[in-house]
Amino acid sequence: MMAPFFKFGLFGDEASLVVAFVIGIGFGFFLERAGFASARKLVSQFYLNDLAVFKVMFTAIVTAMLGVTYLSWMGVLDLSQVYLVPTFVVPQIVGGLVLGAGFVIGGYCPGTSAVSIATGKLDGLLFALGLLGGTLAFAELLPHIQGFFSMTSIGTTTIPVYFNLPYGLVVFAVVLMALGGFYGAGLIERAFAKRA
Amino acid sequence: MTELVLTRHNAMIDPLLHAWGWEIPVYLFLGGLIGGTMMITGYILLKGRHRENSCVCSVLPLVGLALLSVGMLALFLDLEHKLYVWRLYTTFQFSSPMSWGAWILLLVYPALAVAWLVRLPAFLRVGQVGRLADALAESPRAIWAIGYVNLALGGMLGIYTGVLLSSLGSRPFWNSALLGVLFLLSGLSAAAAFVHMIAWDRTERELLARADNIFISLELVTLMLFLTGLLTSGASHQAAAALVLGGPFTAVFWVGVVGLGLVIPLVLQSLAVTHRTLHSAIVPVMVIAGSLVLRFVFVYAGQYSHWL
Numbered sequence: 001m002m003a004p005f006f007k008f009g010l011f012g013d014e015a016s017l018v019v020a021f022v023i024g025i026g027f028g029f030f031l032e033r034a035g036f037a038s039a040r041k042l043v044s045q046f047y048l049n050d051l052a053v054f055k056v057m058f059t060a061i062v063t064a065m066l067g068v069t070y071l072s073w074m075g076v077l078d079l080s081q082v083y084l085v086p087t088f089v090v091p092q093i094v095g096g097l098v099l100g101a102g103f104v105i106g107g108y109c110p111g112t113s114a115v116s117i118a119t120g121k122l123d124g125l126l127f128a129l130g131l132l133g134g135t136l137a138f139a140e141l142l143p144h145i146q147g148f149f150s151m152t153s154i155g156t157t158t159i160p161v162y163f164n165l166p167y168g169l170v171v172f173a174v175v176l177m178a179l180g181g182f183y184g185a186g187l188i189e190r191a192f193a194k195r196a
Numbered sequence: 197m198t199e200l201v202l203t204r205h206n207a208m209i210d211p212l213l214h215a216w217g218w219e220i221p222v223y224l225f226l227g228g229l230i231g232g233t234m235m236i237t238g239y240i241l242l243k244g245r246h247r248e249n250s251c252v253c254s255v256l257p258l259v260g261l262a263l264l265s266v267g268m269l270a271l272f273l274d275l276e277h278k279l280y281v282w283r284l285y286t287t288f289q290f291s292s293p294m295s296w297g298a299w300i301l302l303l304v305y306p307a308l309a310v311a312w313l314v315r316l317p318a319f320l321r322v323g324q325v326g327r328l329a330d331a332l333a334e335s336p337r338a339i340w341a342i343g344y345v346n347l348a349l350g351g352m353l354g355i356y357t358g359v360l361l362s363s364l365g366s367r368p369f370w371n372s373a374l375l376g377v378l379f380l381l382s383g384l385s386a387a388a389a390f391v392h393m394i395a396w397d398r399t400e401r402e403l404l405a406r407a408d409n410i411f412i413s414l415e416l417v418t419l420m421l422f423l424t425g426l427l428t429s430g431a432s433h434q435a436a437a438a439l440v441l442g443g444p445f446t447a448v449f450w451v452g453v454v455g456l457g458l459v460i461p462l463v464l465q466s467l468a469v470t471h472r473t474l475h476s477a478i479v480p481v482m483v484i485a486g487s488l489v490l491r492f493v494f495v496y497a498g499q500y501s502h503w504l
Contacts, residue, residue, distance in 0.1 A: 013447075014446035
Protein backbone atom coordinates (compact mmCIF):
# COMPACT_ATOMS: atom_id res chain seq x y z
CA MET A 1 0.00 0.00 0.00
CA MET A 2 1.46 3.32 -1.10
CA ALA A 3 0.85 6.83 0.25
CA PRO A 4 -0.63 9.39 -0.29
CA PHE A 5 -3.62 7.07 0.06
CA PHE A 6 -6.10 9.46 -1.59
CA LYS A 7 -3.88 9.96 -4.64
CA PHE A 8 -3.53 6.20 -5.06
CA GLY A 9 -7.29 5.68 -4.84
CA LEU A 10 -7.54 3.97 -1.44
CA PHE A 11 -10.57 6.17 -0.70
CA GLY A 12 -12.65 8.73 -2.58
CA ASP A 13 -13.60 12.38 -2.08
CA GLU A 14 -16.31 11.68 0.51
CA ALA A 15 -14.18 9.38 2.68
CA SER A 16 -11.26 11.82 2.42
CA LEU A 17 -13.42 14.43 4.16
CA VAL A 18 -14.07 11.96 6.99
CA VAL A 19 -10.31 11.30 7.27
CA ALA A 20 -9.69 15.07 7.28
CA PHE A 21 -12.25 15.44 10.05
CA VAL A 22 -10.59 12.77 12.22
CA ILE A 23 -7.14 14.33 11.67
CA GLY A 24 -8.55 17.80 12.37
CA ILE A 25 -10.15 16.68 15.61
CA GLY A 26 -6.86 15.06 16.67
CA PHE A 27 -4.97 18.26 15.80
CA GLY A 28 -7.47 20.36 17.74
CA PHE A 29 -7.35 18.03 20.74
CA PHE A 30 -3.57 18.26 21.03
CA LEU A 31 -3.63 22.05 20.51
CA GLU A 32 -6.07 22.31 23.40
CA ARG A 33 -3.97 20.00 25.58
CA ALA A 34 -0.95 22.23 24.82
CA GLY A 35 -2.93 25.17 26.22
CA PHE A 36 -3.49 26.83 22.84
CA ALA A 37 -7.17 27.52 23.46
CA SER A 38 -6.04 30.50 25.56
CA ALA A 39 -5.37 33.82 23.82
CA ARG A 40 -3.07 34.85 26.69
CA LYS A 41 -0.89 31.80 26.20
CA LEU A 42 -0.79 32.37 22.45
CA VAL A 43 0.13 36.06 22.50
CA SER A 44 2.77 35.45 25.17
CA GLN A 45 5.11 34.47 22.35
CA PHE A 46 4.98 38.05 21.07
CA TYR A 47 5.97 39.33 24.53
CA LEU A 48 8.76 36.70 24.48
CA ASN A 49 8.05 35.40 28.00
CA ASP A 50 6.44 32.10 26.87
CA LEU A 51 7.53 30.63 23.56
CA ALA A 52 5.49 27.43 23.86
CA VAL A 53 3.73 28.12 20.54
CA PHE A 54 7.04 28.42 18.72
CA LYS A 55 8.36 25.24 20.34
CA VAL A 56 5.22 23.17 19.74
CA MET A 57 4.77 24.29 16.15
CA PHE A 58 8.43 23.83 15.26
CA THR A 59 8.36 20.39 16.88
CA ALA A 60 5.32 19.52 14.77
CA ILE A 61 7.06 20.76 11.61
CA VAL A 62 10.22 18.78 12.33
CA THR A 63 8.25 15.63 13.27
CA ALA A 64 6.17 15.83 10.08
CA MET A 65 9.24 16.58 7.96
CA LEU A 66 11.21 13.64 9.38
CA GLY A 67 8.18 11.35 9.06
CA VAL A 68 7.69 12.31 5.41
CA THR A 69 11.42 11.94 4.71
CA TYR A 70 11.77 8.49 6.32
CA LEU A 71 8.54 7.20 4.74
CA SER A 72 9.77 8.41 1.36
CA TRP A 73 13.17 6.74 1.82
CA MET A 74 11.43 3.51 2.83
CA GLY A 75 9.41 3.63 -0.38
CA VAL A 76 6.05 3.95 1.41
CA LEU A 77 5.34 7.55 0.38
CA ASP A 78 5.64 8.98 -3.13
CA LEU A 79 6.74 12.57 -2.48
CA SER A 80 5.99 13.60 -6.06
CA GLN A 81 2.30 12.93 -5.37
CA VAL A 82 2.10 15.11 -2.24
CA TYR A 83 0.18 18.32 -2.93
CA LEU A 84 2.24 21.51 -2.61
CA VAL A 85 0.84 25.02 -2.54
CA PRO A 86 2.23 27.18 -5.39
CA THR A 87 4.56 29.97 -4.23
CA PHE A 88 3.82 33.66 -4.85
CA VAL A 89 6.63 35.46 -3.01
CA VAL A 90 5.32 38.99 -2.38
CA PRO A 91 1.60 38.18 -1.86
CA GLN A 92 2.49 35.39 0.59
CA ILE A 93 4.83 37.66 2.58
CA VAL A 94 2.08 40.29 2.77
CA GLY A 95 -0.47 37.59 3.67
CA GLY A 96 1.83 36.29 6.41
CA LEU A 97 2.20 39.80 7.87
CA VAL A 98 -1.59 40.35 7.79
CA LEU A 99 -2.13 37.00 9.52
CA GLY A 100 0.55 37.84 12.10
CA ALA A 101 -1.03 41.22 12.79
CA GLY A 102 -4.42 39.55 13.21
CA PHE A 103 -2.81 37.02 15.54
CA VAL A 104 -1.32 39.75 17.77
CA ILE A 105 -4.50 41.86 17.78
CA GLY A 106 -7.05 39.05 18.14
CA GLY A 107 -5.01 36.62 20.20
CA TYR A 108 -5.66 33.63 17.95
CA CYS A 109 -4.80 32.12 14.61
CA PRO A 110 -7.59 30.44 12.59
CA GLY A 111 -6.97 26.95 14.01
CA THR A 112 -6.62 28.00 17.64
CA SER A 113 -9.77 30.14 17.40
CA ALA A 114 -11.68 26.94 16.51
CA VAL A 115 -10.07 25.22 19.49
CA SER A 116 -11.06 28.04 21.80
CA ILE A 117 -14.68 27.88 20.54
CA ALA A 118 -14.70 24.18 21.40
CA THR A 119 -13.82 25.11 24.97
CA GLY A 120 -16.68 27.63 25.07
CA LYS A 121 -14.70 30.88 24.82
CA LEU A 122 -16.61 33.82 23.39
CA ASP A 123 -13.49 35.73 22.30
CA GLY A 124 -12.60 32.76 20.09
CA LEU A 125 -16.11 32.86 18.60
CA LEU A 126 -15.79 36.58 17.84
CA PHE A 127 -12.37 36.00 16.29
CA ALA A 128 -13.81 33.23 14.09
CA LEU A 129 -16.66 35.52 13.00
CA GLY A 130 -14.07 38.14 12.08
CA LEU A 131 -12.16 35.47 10.20
CA LEU A 132 -15.28 34.54 8.22
CA GLY A 133 -15.97 38.22 7.53
CA GLY A 134 -12.38 38.71 6.36
CA THR A 135 -12.59 35.65 4.10
CA LEU A 136 -15.82 36.94 2.58
CA ALA A 137 -14.34 40.42 2.09
CA PHE A 138 -11.25 38.91 0.45
CA ALA A 139 -13.40 36.83 -1.90
CA GLU A 140 -15.36 39.93 -2.91
CA LEU A 141 -12.17 41.98 -3.38
CA LEU A 142 -10.24 39.32 -5.29
CA PRO A 143 -11.27 40.44 -8.81
CA HIS A 144 -9.89 43.93 -8.01
CA ILE A 145 -6.55 42.68 -6.62
CA GLN A 146 -6.01 39.75 -9.00
CA GLY A 147 -2.86 41.40 -10.39
CA PHE A 148 -1.24 41.64 -6.95
CA PHE A 149 -2.55 38.20 -5.94
CA SER A 150 -0.76 36.39 -8.78
CA MET A 151 2.48 38.45 -8.94
CA THR A 152 6.01 37.07 -8.30
CA SER A 153 4.96 33.48 -8.92
CA ILE A 154 7.75 30.88 -8.82
CA GLY A 155 5.38 27.94 -9.27
CA THR A 156 5.23 24.81 -7.16
CA THR A 157 8.64 24.36 -5.66
CA THR A 158 10.58 23.31 -2.56
CA ILE A 159 13.75 24.62 -0.90
CA PRO A 160 15.95 21.71 -2.12
CA VAL A 161 14.69 22.15 -5.71
CA TYR A 162 14.85 25.96 -5.75
CA PHE A 163 18.37 26.20 -4.29
CA ASN A 164 19.54 22.98 -5.93
CA LEU A 165 20.55 21.42 -2.60
CA PRO A 166 20.45 17.76 -1.55
CA TYR A 167 17.12 16.93 0.09
CA GLY A 168 18.76 15.22 3.10
CA LEU A 169 21.00 18.22 3.72
CA VAL A 170 18.00 20.58 3.92
CA VAL A 171 16.26 18.20 6.33
CA PHE A 172 19.39 18.05 8.49
CA ALA A 173 19.70 21.86 8.41
CA VAL A 174 16.06 22.30 9.50
CA VAL A 175 16.60 19.87 12.40
CA LEU A 176 19.70 21.84 13.47
CA MET A 177 17.71 25.07 13.10
CA ALA A 178 15.01 23.64 15.35
CA LEU A 179 17.50 22.54 18.01
CA GLY A 180 19.13 25.97 17.91
CA GLY A 181 15.73 27.60 18.00
CA PHE A 182 14.64 25.62 21.08
CA TYR A 183 17.87 26.51 22.87
CA GLY A 184 17.53 30.17 21.93
CA ALA A 185 13.86 30.21 22.90
CA GLY A 186 14.79 28.94 26.37
CA LEU A 187 17.35 31.73 26.79
CA ILE A 188 14.87 34.38 25.62
CA GLU A 189 12.12 33.06 27.92
CA ARG A 190 14.44 33.21 30.94
CA ALA A 191 15.58 36.72 30.05
CA PHE A 192 12.05 38.08 29.61
CA ALA A 193 10.63 36.16 32.57
CA LYS A 194 13.11 38.09 34.82
CA ARG A 195 11.87 41.43 33.44
CA ALA A 196 8.24 40.43 33.97
CA MET B 197 -50.30 2.52 -7.89
CA THR B 198 -48.34 -0.43 -6.49
CA GLU B 199 -45.70 0.04 -9.17
CA LEU B 200 -45.52 3.74 -8.40
CA VAL B 201 -45.07 3.20 -4.68
CA LEU B 202 -42.76 0.18 -4.78
CA THR B 203 -40.48 0.62 -7.75
CA ARG B 204 -40.83 3.85 -9.71
CA HIS B 205 -40.81 6.22 -6.78
CA ASN B 206 -37.19 7.39 -7.06
CA ALA B 207 -35.23 10.19 -8.66
CA MET B 208 -33.61 7.95 -11.24
CA ILE B 209 -36.94 7.01 -12.82
CA ASP B 210 -39.39 9.75 -11.89
CA PRO B 211 -37.37 12.83 -10.93
CA LEU B 212 -40.51 14.83 -10.21
CA LEU B 213 -41.38 12.41 -7.42
CA HIS B 214 -38.08 13.25 -5.73
CA ALA B 215 -40.15 15.83 -3.99
CA TRP B 216 -39.17 16.38 -0.36
CA GLY B 217 -37.09 19.49 0.21
CA TRP B 218 -36.01 21.20 3.44
CA GLU B 219 -39.52 21.32 4.91
CA ILE B 220 -39.80 17.62 5.76
CA PRO B 221 -36.44 17.19 7.55
CA VAL B 222 -37.09 20.40 9.50
CA TYR B 223 -40.54 19.15 10.46
CA LEU B 224 -39.22 15.70 11.44
CA PHE B 225 -36.47 17.33 13.51
CA LEU B 226 -38.89 19.64 15.31
CA GLY B 227 -41.35 16.77 15.79
CA GLY B 228 -38.63 14.68 17.44
CA LEU B 229 -37.45 17.62 19.55
CA ILE B 230 -40.99 18.36 20.74
CA GLY B 231 -41.60 14.66 21.45
CA GLY B 232 -38.44 14.66 23.56
CA THR B 233 -39.38 17.84 25.45
CA MET B 234 -42.83 16.36 26.17
CA MET B 235 -41.27 13.21 27.59
CA ILE B 236 -38.90 15.27 29.74
CA THR B 237 -41.78 17.50 30.89
CA GLY B 238 -43.80 14.39 31.76
CA TYR B 239 -40.90 12.92 33.73
CA ILE B 240 -40.34 16.19 35.60
CA LEU B 241 -44.04 16.41 36.52
CA LEU B 242 -44.16 12.78 37.69
CA LYS B 243 -41.10 13.41 39.85
CA GLY B 244 -42.88 16.36 41.48
CA ARG B 245 -40.23 18.87 40.45
CA HIS B 246 -42.93 21.30 39.29
CA ARG B 247 -43.15 22.52 42.90
CA GLU B 248 -39.61 23.91 42.64
CA ASN B 249 -39.43 27.59 41.69
CA SER B 250 -36.55 27.01 39.32
CA CYS B 251 -38.22 24.12 37.48
CA VAL B 252 -37.67 24.26 33.72
CA CYS B 253 -41.22 22.89 33.33
CA SER B 254 -42.44 26.48 33.64
CA VAL B 255 -41.18 27.26 30.13
CA LEU B 256 -40.68 23.89 28.44
CA PRO B 257 -44.30 23.31 27.30
CA LEU B 258 -44.48 26.87 25.98
CA VAL B 259 -41.30 26.34 23.96
CA GLY B 260 -42.82 23.06 22.74
CA LEU B 261 -45.96 24.86 21.58
CA ALA B 262 -43.91 27.45 19.70
CA LEU B 263 -41.69 24.83 18.04
CA LEU B 264 -44.72 22.71 17.17
CA SER B 265 -46.27 25.65 15.36
CA VAL B 266 -43.05 26.20 13.38
CA GLY B 267 -42.94 22.48 12.53
CA MET B 268 -46.58 22.47 11.43
CA LEU B 269 -45.87 25.51 9.26
CA ALA B 270 -42.98 23.65 7.57
CA LEU B 271 -45.27 20.66 7.00
CA PHE B 272 -48.00 22.92 5.64
CA LEU B 273 -45.54 24.58 3.23
CA ASP B 274 -44.68 21.15 1.84
CA LEU B 275 -48.30 20.29 1.02
CA GLU B 276 -49.17 20.34 -2.66
CA HIS B 277 -52.88 21.03 -2.03
CA LYS B 278 -52.81 23.25 1.02
CA LEU B 279 -56.53 23.96 1.09
CA TYR B 280 -57.34 20.25 1.54
CA VAL B 281 -55.38 19.84 4.78
CA TRP B 282 -58.61 19.66 6.79
CA ARG B 283 -59.52 16.39 5.05
CA LEU B 284 -56.90 14.59 7.17
CA TYR B 285 -59.20 15.19 10.14
CA THR B 286 -62.31 13.73 8.54
CA THR B 287 -61.00 10.17 8.94
CA PHE B 288 -58.61 7.97 10.91
CA GLN B 289 -56.76 5.31 8.93
CA PHE B 290 -55.24 2.76 11.32
CA SER B 291 -52.63 1.54 8.81
CA SER B 292 -51.50 5.02 7.70
CA PRO B 293 -48.62 6.65 9.64
CA MET B 294 -49.65 10.01 8.18
CA SER B 295 -53.13 9.64 9.63
CA TRP B 296 -51.62 8.68 12.99
CA GLY B 297 -49.30 11.68 12.78
CA ALA B 298 -52.07 14.11 11.92
CA TRP B 299 -54.10 13.04 14.96
CA ILE B 300 -51.11 12.84 17.30
CA LEU B 301 -50.12 16.39 16.36
CA LEU B 302 -53.66 17.55 17.08
CA LEU B 303 -53.52 15.97 20.56
CA VAL B 304 -50.06 17.35 21.30
CA TYR B 305 -51.30 20.96 21.38
CA PRO B 306 -53.75 20.52 24.31
CA ALA B 307 -51.34 18.19 26.14
CA LEU B 308 -48.61 20.84 26.03
CA ALA B 309 -51.06 23.63 26.89
CA VAL B 310 -52.31 21.76 29.98
CA ALA B 311 -48.72 20.99 31.05
CA TRP B 312 -47.96 24.71 30.79
CA LEU B 313 -51.02 25.52 32.94
CA VAL B 314 -49.45 23.61 35.85
CA ARG B 315 -46.72 26.26 36.09
CA LEU B 316 -48.55 29.21 34.55
CA PRO B 317 -46.76 32.51 35.33
CA ALA B 318 -48.34 34.51 38.17
CA PHE B 319 -49.37 37.43 35.95
CA LEU B 320 -51.49 35.09 33.84
CA ARG B 321 -53.12 33.34 36.81
CA VAL B 322 -56.29 35.42 36.68
CA GLY B 323 -59.96 34.57 36.27
CA GLN B 324 -61.09 31.10 35.30
CA VAL B 325 -57.75 30.19 33.72
CA GLY B 326 -56.01 31.03 37.00
CA ARG B 327 -58.45 28.92 39.01
CA LEU B 328 -57.99 25.99 36.59
CA ALA B 329 -54.20 26.33 36.81
CA ASP B 330 -54.34 26.34 40.63
CA ALA B 331 -56.64 23.32 40.68
CA LEU B 332 -54.33 21.38 38.35
CA ALA B 333 -51.20 22.27 40.29
CA GLU B 334 -52.74 21.18 43.59
CA SER B 335 -54.21 17.90 42.34
CA PRO B 336 -51.74 14.96 42.45
CA ARG B 337 -54.08 12.95 40.21
CA ALA B 338 -54.14 15.69 37.58
CA ILE B 339 -50.34 16.00 37.69
CA TRP B 340 -50.05 12.22 37.37
CA ALA B 341 -52.40 12.20 34.36
CA ILE B 342 -50.72 15.18 32.65
CA GLY B 343 -47.30 13.64 33.25
CA TYR B 344 -48.21 10.28 31.73
CA VAL B 345 -50.13 11.82 28.80
CA ASN B 346 -47.09 13.96 27.94
CA LEU B 347 -44.77 10.96 28.28
CA ALA B 348 -46.99 8.78 26.06
CA LEU B 349 -47.78 11.39 23.42
CA GLY B 350 -44.14 12.54 23.32
CA GLY B 351 -43.00 8.96 22.75
CA MET B 352 -45.63 8.41 20.05
CA LEU B 353 -44.68 11.65 18.30
CA GLY B 354 -40.97 10.76 18.38
CA ILE B 355 -41.53 7.24 17.04
CA TYR B 356 -44.04 8.37 14.42
CA THR B 357 -41.46 10.67 12.77
CA GLY B 358 -39.34 7.59 12.02
CA VAL B 359 -42.22 5.25 11.17
CA LEU B 360 -43.45 7.81 8.64
CA LEU B 361 -40.29 7.14 6.61
CA SER B 362 -39.86 3.43 7.35
CA SER B 363 -43.37 2.64 6.11
CA LEU B 364 -42.47 3.83 2.59
CA GLY B 365 -41.34 0.53 1.09
CA SER B 366 -40.18 2.16 -2.14
CA ARG B 367 -37.05 3.48 -0.45
CA PRO B 368 -34.57 0.80 0.73
CA PHE B 369 -32.66 3.28 2.93
CA TRP B 370 -35.78 3.87 5.02
CA ASN B 371 -36.88 0.24 4.98
CA SER B 372 -36.00 -0.54 8.61
CA ALA B 373 -38.14 -0.81 11.73
CA LEU B 374 -35.22 0.69 13.66
CA LEU B 375 -35.95 4.10 12.17
CA GLY B 376 -38.72 4.77 14.70
CA VAL B 377 -36.40 3.98 17.62
CA LEU B 378 -33.55 5.94 16.08
CA PHE B 379 -35.62 9.08 15.55
CA LEU B 380 -37.14 8.78 19.04
CA LEU B 381 -33.66 8.56 20.60
CA SER B 382 -32.39 11.41 18.43
CA GLY B 383 -35.35 13.56 19.48
CA LEU B 384 -34.85 12.69 23.14
CA SER B 385 -31.15 13.47 22.89
CA ALA B 386 -31.79 16.84 21.20
CA ALA B 387 -34.47 17.68 23.80
CA ALA B 388 -32.17 16.74 26.70
CA ALA B 389 -29.44 18.92 25.17
CA PHE B 390 -31.93 21.76 24.73
CA VAL B 391 -33.11 21.54 28.35
CA HIS B 392 -29.49 21.27 29.50
CA MET B 393 -28.86 24.54 27.68
CA ILE B 394 -31.86 26.53 28.96
CA ALA B 395 -32.37 25.14 32.48
CA TRP B 396 -31.24 27.49 35.24
CA ASP B 397 -31.34 24.86 37.99
CA ARG B 398 -27.98 23.09 38.34
CA THR B 399 -29.56 19.77 39.40
CA GLU B 400 -31.73 19.70 36.29
CA ARG B 401 -28.80 20.66 34.05
CA GLU B 402 -26.61 17.88 35.44
CA LEU B 403 -29.48 15.36 35.29
CA LEU B 404 -30.23 16.17 31.66
CA ALA B 405 -26.53 16.08 30.71
CA ARG B 406 -26.24 12.59 32.21
CA ALA B 407 -29.47 11.49 30.52
CA ASP B 408 -28.22 12.92 27.22
CA ASN B 409 -25.10 10.77 27.45
CA ILE B 410 -27.31 7.68 27.75
CA PHE B 411 -29.53 8.78 24.83
CA ILE B 412 -26.48 9.53 22.64
CA SER B 413 -24.92 6.14 23.48
CA LEU B 414 -28.16 4.32 22.65
CA GLU B 415 -28.53 6.35 19.45
CA LEU B 416 -25.02 5.35 18.37
CA VAL B 417 -25.80 1.68 18.99
CA THR B 418 -29.11 1.96 17.10
CA LEU B 419 -27.39 3.73 14.21
CA MET B 420 -24.82 0.95 13.92
CA LEU B 421 -27.56 -1.70 14.12
CA PHE B 422 -29.48 0.15 11.42
CA LEU B 423 -26.45 0.09 9.10
CA THR B 424 -25.77 -3.56 9.97
CA GLY B 425 -29.38 -4.36 9.09
CA LEU B 426 -29.04 -2.72 5.67
CA LEU B 427 -25.69 -4.36 4.97
CA THR B 428 -26.99 -7.85 5.80
CA SER B 429 -30.08 -7.46 3.60
CA GLY B 430 -30.48 -7.69 -0.17
CA ALA B 431 -28.53 -5.88 -2.86
CA SER B 432 -30.85 -2.84 -2.87
CA HIS B 433 -30.39 -2.34 0.88
CA GLN B 434 -26.63 -2.78 0.61
CA ALA B 435 -26.58 -0.17 -2.15
CA ALA B 436 -28.64 2.11 0.11
CA ALA B 437 -26.13 1.65 2.97
CA ALA B 438 -23.33 2.46 0.53
CA LEU B 439 -24.77 5.96 0.22
CA VAL B 440 -23.25 6.71 3.66
CA LEU B 441 -20.35 4.25 3.36
CA GLY B 442 -18.34 5.82 0.56
CA GLY B 443 -21.27 7.27 -1.40
CA PRO B 444 -22.40 10.89 -1.76
CA PHE B 445 -23.67 11.20 1.84
CA THR B 446 -20.58 9.74 3.54
CA ALA B 447 -18.92 12.95 4.69
CA VAL B 448 -22.04 14.70 5.96
CA PHE B 449 -23.17 11.53 7.75
CA TRP B 450 -19.91 10.58 9.46
CA VAL B 451 -18.76 14.16 10.16
CA GLY B 452 -22.05 16.02 10.73
CA VAL B 453 -24.11 13.28 12.39
CA VAL B 454 -21.74 10.76 13.97
CA GLY B 455 -18.65 12.88 14.67
CA LEU B 456 -19.88 16.36 15.54
CA GLY B 457 -23.41 15.32 16.57
CA LEU B 458 -22.77 12.23 18.68
CA VAL B 459 -19.21 11.08 19.43
CA ILE B 460 -17.54 14.41 20.27
CA PRO B 461 -20.50 15.69 22.36
CA LEU B 462 -20.53 12.34 24.19
CA VAL B 463 -16.82 12.63 25.01
CA LEU B 464 -17.02 16.31 26.05
CA GLN B 465 -20.21 15.81 28.06
CA SER B 466 -18.79 12.75 29.81
CA LEU B 467 -15.82 14.89 30.88
CA ALA B 468 -18.19 17.67 32.02
CA VAL B 469 -20.47 15.45 34.15
CA THR B 470 -17.44 13.93 35.87
CA HIS B 471 -16.23 17.49 36.61
CA ARG B 472 -13.06 17.14 34.53
CA THR B 473 -14.03 20.03 32.28
CA LEU B 474 -16.58 22.84 32.37
CA HIS B 475 -20.11 22.62 30.98
CA SER B 476 -20.54 24.84 27.95
CA ALA B 477 -23.28 25.63 25.45
CA ILE B 478 -21.14 24.18 22.66
CA VAL B 479 -22.04 20.56 23.41
CA PRO B 480 -25.85 21.01 23.41
CA VAL B 481 -25.62 23.09 20.22
CA MET B 482 -23.61 20.30 18.56
CA VAL B 483 -26.15 17.67 19.67
CA ILE B 484 -29.12 19.69 18.42
CA ALA B 485 -27.39 20.52 15.10
CA GLY B 486 -26.42 16.84 14.71
CA SER B 487 -30.03 15.82 15.23
CA LEU B 488 -31.12 18.23 12.47
CA VAL B 489 -28.41 17.00 10.10
CA LEU B 490 -29.49 13.39 10.80
CA ARG B 491 -32.99 14.20 9.48
CA PHE B 492 -31.58 15.91 6.39
CA VAL B 493 -29.26 12.98 5.63
CA PHE B 494 -32.02 10.41 6.11
CA VAL B 495 -34.63 12.26 4.08
CA TYR B 496 -32.26 13.08 1.21
CA ALA B 497 -30.38 9.76 1.17
CA GLY B 498 -33.70 7.92 1.38
CA GLN B 499 -35.01 9.68 -1.69
CA TYR B 500 -31.75 8.88 -3.47
CA SER B 501 -32.00 5.14 -2.69
CA HIS B 502 -34.00 2.84 -4.93
CA TRP B 503 -34.69 -0.81 -5.69
CA LEU B 504 -32.19 -2.43 -8.03
